[in-house]
Amino acid sequence: xxxxxxxxxxxxxxxxxxxxxxxxxxxxxxxxxxxxxxxxxxxxxxxxxxxxxxxxxxxxxxxxxxxxxxxxxxxxxxxxxxxxxxxxxxxxxxxxxxxxxxxxxxxxxxxxxxxxxxxxxxxxxxxxxxxxxxxxxxxxxxxxxxxxxxxxxxxxxxxxxxxxxxxxxxxxxxxxxxxxxxxxxxxxxxxxxxxxxxxxxxxxxxxxxxxxxxxxxxxxxxxxxxxxxxxxxxxxxxxxxxxxxxxxxxxxxxxxxxxxxxxxxxxxxxxxxxxxxxxxxxxxxxxxxxxxxxxxxxxxx
Numbered sequence: 001x002x003x004x005x006x007x008x009x010x011x012x013x014x015x016x017x018x019x020x021x022x023x024x025x026x027x028x029x030x031x032x033x034x035x036x037x038x039x040x041x042x043x044x045x046x047x048x049x050x051x052x053x054x055x056x057x058x059x060x061x062x063x064x065x066x067x068x069x070x071x072x073x074x075x076x077x078x079x080x081x082x083x084x085x086x087x088x089x090x091x092x093x094x095x096x097x098x099x100x101x102x103x104x105x106x107x108x109x110x111x112x113x114x115x116x117x118x119x120x121x122x123x124x125x126x127x128x129x130x131x132x133x134x135x136x137x138x139x140x141x142x143x144x145x146x147x148x149x150x151x152x153x154x155x156x157x158x159x160x161x162x163x164x165x166x167x168x169x170x171x172x173x174x175x176x177x178x179x180x181x182x183x184x185x186x187x188x189x190x191x192x193x194x195x196x197x198x199x200x201x202x203x204x205x206x207x208x209x210x211x212x213x214x215x216x217x218x219x220x221x222x223x224x225x226x227x228x229x230x231x232x233x234x235x236x237x238x239x240x241x242x243x244x245x246x247x248x249x250x251x252x253x254x255x256x257x258x259x260x261x262x263x264x265x266x267x268x269x270x271x272x273x274x275x276x277x278x279x280x281x282x283x284x285x286x287x288x289x290x291x292x293x294x295x296x297x298x299x300x301x
Contacts, residue, residue: 029142029173030058034135034163035107035124040148042110044178047296048146049114051176054213057144058121061111062135065100065128132166141301143173149297165287168276168299174206175299188219188248190269192260192278195224195232195251199275202300204236207273208243210298218247219267223254223279257283261292273298 031052033045045061052059108124115122127134139145149164167175191207193200204220211218220236233249240247252263257280264272276299280286 029055029140029144030060031055032060032062032135032139032143032145033111034131034145034147035061035063035103035111036131036148037103037106038148040178040180043180044146044148044176045110045114047176047178049118049120051144051146051213052115052120053118054209056120059111059115059123060138061107061122061124062138063104063107063124063126064131064134065104065126066131131163132170135163135167136170136172139171139173141172144176145171145173146176146178149177149179171299172301174202174301177297177299179294179296187216187270188268189214189216189271189273190264190267191218191220192264192272192274192280193220193222193232193236194275194277194279195222195228197275197277197279199277199300200232200236201239203273203275204239206298206300208240208245208247210271210273211245211247214271216270218245219269220247220249221263221267222249222251223260224251225254254279257286264293269293269295271296271298273300275300277301 031048033048035041035045048059051057104126111122111124125138127138135145145167147164147167149161164175164177168177189207189211191203193203207218207220210216218240220240222233222236224232228251233251236249237247240249250267252260260280272293272295274280274297
């Protein structure tokens with residue numbers, strides 16, 4: 001049975017898990033998690049739960065029936081290709097509807113099971129439309145959205161999915177593009193800054209929070225030109241000291257996205273935080289940075 005948009009928007013499930021552990025008041029911003037049934041989506045859900053628990057934040061799960069897929073299935077010539085088999089088969093609209101409804105049920109179950117025992121307020125929102133647009137309509141500036149870097153139709157480790165790219169470029173809040181981090185000899189949370197970037201503080205604040213939550217050391221890399229003075233680096237060191245964080249602050253030359261990838265690998269980065277206002281994204285190779293690094297990347301406004 002096909003849901004109308006009004007029916008989809010009306011289906012909202014809200015639960016509060018019970019626990020004997022006292023909780024601090026909920027944080028101002030929510031943790032949003034995009035659920036689509038993919039393997040990365042399940043991994044991202046676990047990451048979102050850990051972050052929400054540390055923040056004691058409200059959790060909003062989002063499942064979107066993608067209208068573009070439904071529209072494509074209406075064309076007789078449309079075909080879908082199996083992700084593992086590589087075989088093409090007819091794109092059947094009825095089968096697609098049934099699959100989406102089954103995934104919505106799975107999303108509800110996964111959200112409830114993952115949040116059970118954490119004492120967090122959780123809501124599942126079912127929508128129909130274009131995924132990025134639906135998320136942007138629900139998101140507030142203080143929110144964090146967590147999603148896999150490629151959806152069920154993408155290949156983990158490949159280039160970013162279109163939804164991930166759109167949200168990284170447009171979201172009013174923080175966007176965590178989840179990938180399973182590789183264990184390295186020296187795991188570090190890395191914040192990448194511009195020397196003259198006005199949005200530095202939000203990225204550094206998030207880096208401090210993540211370093212504490214994950215119990216990892218913190219590195220702050222500042223992209224500079226030879227003529228830049230030291231005041232930005234000194235200000236970052238002073239801020240970290242005021243937060244009780246013994247972070248490493250390094251100045252690195254402004255270079256291409258591929259050069260930045262090498263620096264991050266040398267630094268032992270297992271998580272990256274960068275503002276989308278960073279001049280790095282003016283580089284045509286910026287997407288290569290996000291694609292080649294198999295680690296969680298948070299993009300701040």
